[in-house]
């Protein structure tokens with residue numbers, strides 16, 4: 001069994017490594033998960049079989065098809081991770097936490113099969129998924145589990161987490177979810193790990209999370225607010241958030257459709273994401289930007305006709321160059337910022 005990572009090191013599922021070894025890093029992905037909406041899971045449907053005839057319908061209406069949200073095959077996941085490596089990628093952060101079926105042993109196997117470095121998250125997803133795991137546990141009990149996952153490993157696996165989250169926040173933010181966030185701050189103080197957050201769908205949620213973490217004594221420079229793609233649409237909203245010192249994450253890269261089933265909003269495409277990122281760079285927030293795909297459905301994997309984990313190194317980097325992002329800017333977003341955030345403080 002490997003030892004725990006120390007300050008200055010990154011805690012991967014196969015043990016501690018130096019931050020310079022990470023390479024291009026995807027900060028918010030799921031290699032193995034089950035994010036089936038609870039109401040869909042309750043109906044007891046058979047799993048969808050994706051064919052050329054239905055792949056568009058399943059991809060477009062992604063919440064309506066049971067099985068699309070279940071990533072549970074280790075060898076498929078390893079093949080998909082290998083495509084990321086072949087495109088120039090180095091590290092995938094799997095932020096699958098309690099409530100959406102984390103599988104640390106599976107993640108370790110994926111690293112061994114694919115050669116991709118994997119960092120695992122610890123914590124609790126939104127209450128509608130994780131209510132059983134959160135239960136009536138106290139802030140200290142919840143914090144103790146997260147700290148143990150980072151220091152000693154998940155249960156008896158000897159496989160350790162390296163980041164806290166994705167921590168789920170709903171709109172409105174529930175009492176149980178606030179308890180979890182408070183616990184995440186304690187775990188951050190104890191371990192030096194970064195907290196990564198799934199905010200509520202309300203545009204005020206990212207700011208509320210930033211203020212909550214600061215007032216609880218957390219380090220907001222090590223706080224990543226994810227899913228900005230479906231939460232903040234205007235430049236001034238983005239700059240107002242980054243002004244809080246947090247890291248903004250655009251993690252829907254590869255979703256080029258405006259349709260979003262959970263709310264009446266128009267999702268941006270990759271071009272619009274890069275426009276907002278360009279504005280954040282111009283305003284001097286270059287150290288506070290990370291990107292990812294948040295893959296959690298089979299139709300986004302290459303095997304079922306999707307873009308796969310290789311989309312950012314293969315396609316988005318090319319688009320950034322075409323849009324005159326400099327090489328240092330690209331490196332900062334894809335390599336340096338993730339390396340800093342994944343290094344235990």
Ligand SMILES: [Zn+2]
Nearest residue numbers: 028095166294
């Ligand atoms: Zn996610």
